[in-house]
């Protein structure tokens with residue numbers, strides 16, 4: 467695999483400092499984008515080439531471009547954080563790079579070398595460093611690497627040309643309520659992914675397929691849809707765009723255990739999910755992957771052993787789950803308040819990410 471050098475073509479007209487500061491004061495999620503982007507092309511027989519840092523702007527695509535018809539597309543999400551000394555670091559970019567390769571493989575696309583993925587993110591963050599929010603809050607710079615099939619033609623087969631792009635967006639809380647618990651609709655008829663399908667690949671199609679169920683969840687007054695497995699319609703998989711954790715026991719009176727659904731192939735191997743298995747152990751809790759059924763979820767909540775539930779992901783960080791609605795009834799986690807284990811894990815993870823705590827696992831990639 468070739469590793470191209472990224473050619474720099476900085477923007478001649480970035481946003482003014484005042485415009486940027488106004489955006490950084492209230493970035494929301496995914497609404498504003500920085501001044502530049504990195505693009506790298508891949509062509510059959512030539513490999514990766516034409517790596518460039520260019521002004522952020524529209525892509526020009528022929529209407530018959532393959533991705534517009536058959537959705538051969540993958541993406542990633544990772545964040546850059548401002549540290550107490552003013553420097554910047556990204557969180558586990560190697561883990562995202564490796565998942566990007568797995569997604570590429572599953573979608574019949576070329577695998578970008580891990581070091582090129584990381585270098586592309588680094589080059590963009592260095593160029594647009596002024597867009598990384600100040601240390602002290604919960605804001606960060608969200609990086610969105612993605613790859614699309616750019617061959618022009620309507621034949622259904624892996625394309626012979628691709629475009630890899632990294633864009634960046636300052637990010638506050640994914641959910642407008644911040645750590646306010648979100649409500650969940652556990653859908654028993656709509657499924658996200660099937661065994662042998664693409665559920666463990668980070669491809670746009672999985673998210674497109676989730677939108678109707680997400681709209682149905684919203685119509686039921688819920689913030690997020692929760693998917694069950696496609697075969698037995700009972701095993702909890704994940705939410706529309708994030709993983710789930712179940713907390714057994716409380717900090718105050720017993721050793722808590724956090725449990726996340728096993729990676730069966732039809733759910734996404736979240737980097738935050740994986741990190742929390744370790745962060746929990748660092749805090750002296752137990753953590754494990756296991757299958758959890760919707761019936762067990764309800765019964766263990768009602769008998770008091772399941773004390774908290776939270777969602778996790780790069781965008782969502784850790785967000786508590788409050789109300790759960792399903793065809794079999796409605797129940798509430800931790801009285802609809804953020805649970806203490808959830809908040810402790812959230813604080814511990816954010817402390818490492820923002821450089822307030824020691825990075826004992828070598829997760830931070832300093833620029």
Ligand code: COI
Nearest residue numbers: 543544707779780781782
């Ligand atoms: C992320 O957490 O990075 C995601 O990809 C979830 C969503 C914003 C698509």
